[in-house]
Amino acid sequence: MNEGTTFLELPADVVMHIFSKLPVKSLLRFKAVCKYWCSLIQSPTFVAKHLRHHKNQENLLVHCYHVHGGASALSLFPDAYLAGTSLEYQDHIPTPTSFSTVSTVLGPVDGLVFIYNDHSLMLLWNPATREVKLLPPLVVSSLPLSSPSRTLYSHVFGFGKDPSTNDFKVVCVRDYWDDDLQVWYVPLVSVYTLSSHSWRQFRDYTFSSLRVVKSYTNTYLNGFYYWGGISSCRVFAFDVRNEIFREIRTPDTFKSMQGNLALYNDSLATFAYNRGTETSVDVWVMEAEGCWIKKVSIGPLLNIRRALGSWKTGFIFIETGNMQLALLNPDTKEIRHLGPRINCYCLQVSRYKESLVRLH
Amino acid sequence: MLYAIFGVQTFLQRDLELRNLSLFNRRKGFSYLFQKSLLFPFSISFFLSQGFIYLFLLSSRKSSSPAAIMSSSSPKMITLQSSDGETFEVEEAVAMESRTIKHMIEDDCANSSIPIPNVTSNTLTKVIEYCKKHVEAKSDEEGLKSFDAEFMKIDKDTLYDLLMASNYLDIKSLLDLGCQTVADKIKGKNPEEIRKEFGIKNDFTPEEEEEIRKESPWVFD
Numbered sequence: 001m002n003e004g005t006t007f008l009e010l011p012a013d014v015v016m017h018i019f020s021k022l023p024v025k026s027l028l029r030f031k032a033v034c035k036y037w038c039s040l041i042q043s044p045t046f047v048a049k050h051l052r053h054h055k056n057q058e059n060l061l062v063h064c065y066h067v068h069g070g071a072s073a074l075s076l077f078p079d080a081y082l083a084g085t086s087l088e089y090q091d092h093i094p095t096p097t098s099f100s101t102v103s104t105v106l107g108p109v110d111g112l113v114f115i116y117n118d119h120s121l122m123l124l125w126n127p128a129t130r131e132v133k134l135l136p137p138l139v140v141s142s143l144p145l146s147s148p149s150r151t152l153y154s155h156v157f158g159f160g161k162d163p164s165t166n167d168f169k170v171v172c173v174r175d176y177w178d179d180d181l182q183v184w185y186v187p188l189v190s191v192y193t194l195s196s197h198s199w200r201q202f203r204d205y206t207f208s209s210l211r212v213v214k215s216y217t218n219t220y221l222n223g224f225y226y227w228g229g230i231s232s233c234r235v236f237a238f239d240v241r242n243e244i245f246r247e248i249r250t251p252d253t254f255k256s257m258q259g260n261l262a263l264y265n266d267s268l269a270t271f272a273y274n275r276g277t278e279t280s281v282d283v284w285v286m287e288a289e290g291c292w293i294k295k296v297s298i299g300p301l302l303n304i305r306r307a308l309g310s311w312k313t314g315f316i317f318i319e320t321g322n323m324q325l326a327l328l329n330p331d332t333k334e335i336r337h338l339g340p341r342i343n344c345y346c347l348q349v350s351r352y353k354e355s356l357v358r359l360h
Numbered sequence: 361m362l363y364a365i366f367g368v369q370t371f372l373q374r375d376l377e378l379r380n381l382s383l384f385n386r387r388k389g390f391s392y393l394f395q396k397s398l399l400f401p402f403s404i405s406f407f408l409s410q411g412f413i414y415l416f417l418l419s420s421r422k423s424s425s426p427a428a429i430m431s432s433s434s435p436k437m438i439t440l441q442s443s444d445g446e447t448f449e450v451e452e453a454v455a456m457e458s459r460t461i462k463h464m465i466e467d468d469c470a471n472s473s474i475p476i477p478n479v480t481s482n483t484l485t486k487v488i489e490y491c492k493k494h495v496e497a498k499s500d501e502e503g504l505k506s507f508d509a510e511f512m513k514i515d516k517d518t519l520y521d522l523l524m525a526s527n528y529l530d531i532k533s534l535l536d537l538g539c540q541t542v543a544d545k546i547k548g549k550n551p552e553e554i555r556k557e558f559g560i561k562n563d564f565t566p567e568e569e570e571e572i573r574k575e576s577p578w579v580f581d
Contacts, residue, residue, distance in 0.1 A: 005520040007558040014527050017535065021543035028576045032551040035563050038572065055540075129576060 016046050020053040024128040024354045044166075047356045051110060058312065060338075061113075061127070061352040062325060063105050067343035072101040074127075075339060076352070082311060082327065082338070091340065096125055096132045105348055106159040106170075109220050111355025114159040114170055122157075124168070124194065124359055127352070133359035138172060138190055139201060149180035156212050158225035160240040168194040169240050171225065175209050184209035191243050194359070206245045212236055217262045217309045218350045226268055228261045235261065235270075249290035257282075262309035263351070264295070271307035271316070279304045281316060281328070298330050308349050317349050325349065438465070439473035440488075446481035447473060450488055457491035459530035478528050483521040486514075490534050512541045550580070 019027060019041065027050070031038045040046055050056065057079040065072045073092045080086035098121055106114040108127075116122040122135040158171040170192040176185035186203045187210045193200070204210070212227035219226040225238045226248070233254035237246045250270075259272030259282075268286040273279055280299020284292045296314070303321040310316050316328040318335070325346035327336045339346075436452040438461070455474075456462045464474060476484060490511060497503050512519070519538060526534040546554060555562055564572070573580055 005517065005524050007516075007520055008560070010520060010523060011527065014523055014535070014539070018539040018542045018546075021540055022547060025579050026547050028579045029551065030546075030554060031575075032564070032569055032572045032580075033554045033562075034560050037560075130578070 012040065016040065016049060019046065020050045021055050024356055027356060028129060041356065042358070047358075048166075051353065051355045051357070056353050056355075058351045058353050060311075060317075061105070061108065061350045062339065062346060063103075063348040064325070064339070065101065065345045065347055067345075070101070072099075072103065072347065074099075074105070076127075077338060082315075083313075084336075089339065093127060094130065096123060098123065104157070104214065105350070106157055106215075107218055107220065108350060108352045109159060109161050109168065109218070110166075110357050111353055112168060112357055112359070113352075114157065116157060122170070124170075126355065126357060126359060128354040129356060129358075131359045133194075133197075135170065135192055136197070136199065138199060147178065147180070150176045150178050150185055153177045153184075153209075154211065156210075156214055156227065158220070158227065158238050160220040160223070160225040160238070162241045163223040164241055165195075169243075171238055171240075171243075173204075173210050173212065175211055189243075189245075200243075204245055207236075207247070210236060210245065213260075215262075216260050216306075216348050219261045219263065219268065221263060221266075221268055226261050228259075228270070231255075233257070248286070251284075251292055254284075254292075259284075260306065260308075262307075264310045265312065265314070269295070269310070271309070273304060273307050274299075281307045281318070283307075283310070283316070296330055298328065298333060301328075301333065301335075308346075309351070311351075319346055440484065441473045441475045442479055442481040442484045443477050444481050446484075448481075448484060448488055450492070451495075454488065454491045454495050457494060457531055457533075458487075459532075461529065476529070479525045480521070483518070483525045486511075486518070486522060487525050487529065487531070487534065491531065494533065508537055512537065 019030075022030075027041050031041050059079060060077040060082060062075045062077060063072060064075060074095055076090040076093050078086070078089060081089045096115065098117065099115060100117060102117050103115050104117075106116075111126055111128060113125045113127060114122070115125055120137050122138075124133045124135065125131070153175045155172055155174045158173075159168070160171075161168050172190045172192075174188040174190075176188070177183075178185055186205055187207070188201065189204045190199045190201045192198070211230040213230060215227060220240075223240050225240060227236050227238075228234070229236060233250050233252075235248040235250055237248055238244075239246065254270065254272075257270070257272040257274070259270045262269060262271050264271075264283055264285050270284045270286075270292070272282045272284065274282070279301045280297060281301065281304065282294055282298075283296040285295045286292050296316075298316070305319045305321055305323065308317040308319055308325075311327065314330055316330060318326050318328050320326050320335070320337075323345040325338045327338055328334070329336075437449050438452050438455040440448045440450060440455065440461075442448070452465070456465065461474060479487070493507050493511075494504065497507070514522070519541065523535065523538045523542075526538060546557065549557065551562075554560065562569070
């Protein structure tokens with residue numbers, strides 16, 4: 001006699017396999033079914049499995065500024081829209097209340113995003129579960145400002161994950177310039193750890209100054225957060241686990257290039273654009289630390305302001321002359337505009353995957 | 361069996377050599393030469409017969425039925441036995457779609473028939489049907505897609521049986537297909553519908569359930 005299996009008899013890993021194919025919205029709803037489902041969906045094993053699953057498609061998170069209304073918003077372009085198979089995208093996704101035009105978005109890392117307006121307003125946010133965690137304010141340390149001639153030159157953030165503990169960290173680097181002595185003061189570094197919900201502050205003596213620029217897109221990769229230096233030939237890395245800084249060697253050709261760091265097919269890359277009468281885009285990929293290879297060179301192209309990053313198929317995101325976001329096909333050199341074309345200026349793009357990662 | 365033949369051959373060869381040596385050592389002369397010349401054709405015919413025996417055993421090993429001795433290119437068959445005692449003969453390539461069976465064959469535990477204790481004959485029939493199609497039409501993506509869609513038009517019980525079977529037998533593509541089918545069915549349902557569908561009892565207190573709903577109210581519209 002064939003006694004049919006009921007759903008309740010299915011082993012946990014088969015149930016998790018079914019769940020990993022569901023979107024976050026359905027899973028949040030199913031937490032209310034019963035205690036077993038709730039604990040299964042919240043378990044760290046399942047959260048990691050769901051994040052890794054191939055069905056969990058990468059989308060593009062776009063931070064743009066809308067002229068009408070004078071506000072900035074986040075849009076989500078799903079994989080199908082970028083592939084050209086669908087015309088649907090989410091123009092304005094719900095954002096935390098403190099999100100404003102001056103907000104900078106870092107990440108995403110494992111589906112979590114770091115947003116900051118200035119020193120005082122910083123938060124971690126999971127767009128899929130809409131969970132928000134406000135970070136405690138940065139201590140404006142008395143020490144570097146003890147001399148009145150010292151001024152805060154810049155503060156730059158980084159956001160990443162310690163791969164050994166899966167703990168998320170935010171790093172803030174503050175450089176001070178001493179007007180009297182005409183030197184840089186040792187940078188003040190602050191690191192926030194999610195698990196302890198606190199900042200650790202220290203002075204880093206590796207470099208006399210860490211004048212780094214904000215990345216336009218996510219530059220966290222495999223336990224390191226990367227920034228380009230003020231002089232674009234320098235690249236710095238922050239080891240998230242050990243909380244130390246390193247400089248990455250770059251070839252001499254970088255000295256004459258203008259570019260920004262972004263990820264290209266799971267590697268760090270510099271997207272360089274040579275602007276002149278004709279523009280070309282070169283992608284230099286860091287195959288191993290300090291070893292850069294020019295993988296792609298597209299040109300001549302017209303009407304490009306900068307290259308922003310890459311999509312998994314090797315397509316390149318660019319900002320056109322009139323500040324619109326577009327997708328560039330490296331083989332055909334075809335440029336396809338994305339999103340609303342009118343009065344909407346693109347500020348940042350990043351690749352985003354839904355996750356159930358909890359902040360509390 | 362082959363090793364045994366070779367062993368015997370080697371032994372006899374050495375034996376002959378030893379005999380030759382002893383003959384040589386014992387005496388030289390006509391009688392020695394006579395014995396040696398007799399040995400020579402004897403050894404030739406001996407080795408020839410060994411060769412025939414070897415070839416015979418080799419061909420009979422390739423297939424179990426007498427008719428197959430003629431051709432040695434027919435595919436190897438594996439016998440699977442379901443939990444209710446029914447046996448199924450499948451080609452080795454089809455059986456190897458299951459990683460569990462593949463490991464058993466590679467570890468040489470699959471001599472006569474492989475028992476599949478957790479899977480009934482009805483379910484095993486379906487599993488074999490799936491594996492057969494996926495081996496035969498490997499390169500035909502479109503054809504496989506429509507086959508998979510048709511294949512999944514089954515009732516709930518059969519579907520869950522298939523999930524259990526493909527999990528035990530470690531057939532990744534079938535497990536994936538089954539799980540996707542279930543996921544597509546339940547994606548848009550609300551908790552009450554889910555509980556009804558699967559016969560799950562609500563073990564939350566009203567307060568506990570309210571708390572979960574409060575965490576993410578927008579998903580419950």
